[in-house]
Amino acid sequence: MASINDIANEFIREEIEEYLEQPDEIQRFIQMFSQATPNMQDIAAALIDGDHHTVDTLTEEALADGTEALEIMDDGLILGMGIVGIKFRENFIFVPEVLACARAMKAGMAHIEPILSESGIEPVGTVIMGTVKGDLHDIGKNLCIMMLRGAGFVVYDLGVDTSEDEFIDAVEEYEAPILGMSALLTTTMPNMGKTIDAFIDEDLREEVKIMVGGAPVTQTFADDMGADGYGKDALACVALAKQFLENVDEEWY
Numbered sequence: 001m002a003s004i005n006d007i008a009n010e011f012i013r014e015e016i017e018e019y020l021e022q023p024d025e026i027q028r029f030i031q032m033f034s035q036a037t038p039n040m041q042d043i044a045a046a047l048i049d050g051d052h053h054t055v056d057t058l059t060e061e062a063l064a065d066g067t068e069a070l071e072i073m074d075d076g077l078i079l080g081m082g083i084v085g086i087k088f089r090e091n092f093i094f095v096p097e098v099l100a101c102a103r104a105m106k107a108g109m110a111h112i113e114p115i116l117s118e119s120g121i122e123p124v125g126t127v128i129m130g131t132v133k134g135d136l137h138d139i140g141k142n143l144c145i146m147m148l149r150g151a152g153f154v155v156y157d158l159g160v161d162t163s164e165d166e167f168i169d170a171v172e173e174y175e176a177p178i179l180g181m182s183a184l185l186t187t188t189m190p191n192m193g194k195t196i197d198a199f200i201d202e203d204l205r206e207e208v209k210i211m212v213g214g215a216p217v218t219q220t221f222a223d224d225m226g227a228d229g230y231g232k233d234a235l236a237c238v239a240l241a242k243q244f245l246e247n248v249d250e251e252w253y
Ligand code: B12
Pocket: 078, 081, 084, 085, 086, 088, 089, 090, 095, 096, 098, 099, 102, 134, 135, 136, 137, 138, 139, 140, 141, 143, 144, 180, 181, 182, 183, 184, 185, 186, 187, 211, 212, 213, 214, 215, 216, 230, 231, 232, 233, 234, 235, 236, 237, 240
């Protein structure tokens, strides 16, 4: 079992000791950070600190040194955001600080986006993606979009705060066989179900496979509201979309 001293970055060690209280969470983050390289720990530390300039520079340098974009995403950016999420949840930091961290995350994503989105293969299918109505969180959705594009999907991004009608209009306009919805708030998760109901009301439910995701969403919730799939992360999102394609009606391409 890894110990806190296995983490090279002093700032990360201090953050874990100062802000994490639940033993299982402490051990999980110690485990994950101790497996990340010192460079990835530095990126995570800068993100937690809300320092977008440093995240920008370190991400660029890591890519130039040959680090895989996926490793930077998982071991640097997403891992760092995990600590931010806990500090926010426990009221150690508030919206302005989280916004600074989100800005830092986006500074790193700007470098990895062209790499993850570059597929170099023939388009394999069309996906509509959006964050549901009332919800402004878009970091996770944007990561899913990068990965989908990298896997050869054409993705239309409806952004955040997307209404049921906007999802329906986009699916019809682009004849998309796949729709992905993201929600990060327990108060906006039900809007996924409402959107699915709206597709049923419009007699379009059979035409589109619907996947859902976002930190509070679970497989059980997805099943209960009638989604076709739930993905816990961007890799699962791509796997679901590929799986849907295999079962989708040919005439929708
Ligand atoms: C960053 C952040 C913000 C930023 C968002 C910036 C942005 N541009 O996105 C700002 C500061 C704006 C913000 C605002 C608010 N936030 Co906020 N926020 C977060 C935070 C810290 C991180 C979210 C994030 O980006 N995670 C990193 C990404 C990579 O993870 P992810 O989104 O889960 O996505 C991954 C997977 O879920 C999956 N996935 C995501 N979407 C999809 C879609 C599909 C189809 C699939 C298959 C997979 C998939 O793949 C992604 C990549 O791996 C979370 C904490 C947390 N634990 O999530 C709180 C959190 C979500 N926020 C919370 C709250 C309360 C708020 C506010 C209400 C605060 C306030 N008082 O104003 C507002 C709401 C604004 C609104 N109307 O939406 C709460 C929600 C609690 C709840 N029970 O609902 C959380 C959980 C924090 C907490 N208290 O614990 N927030």
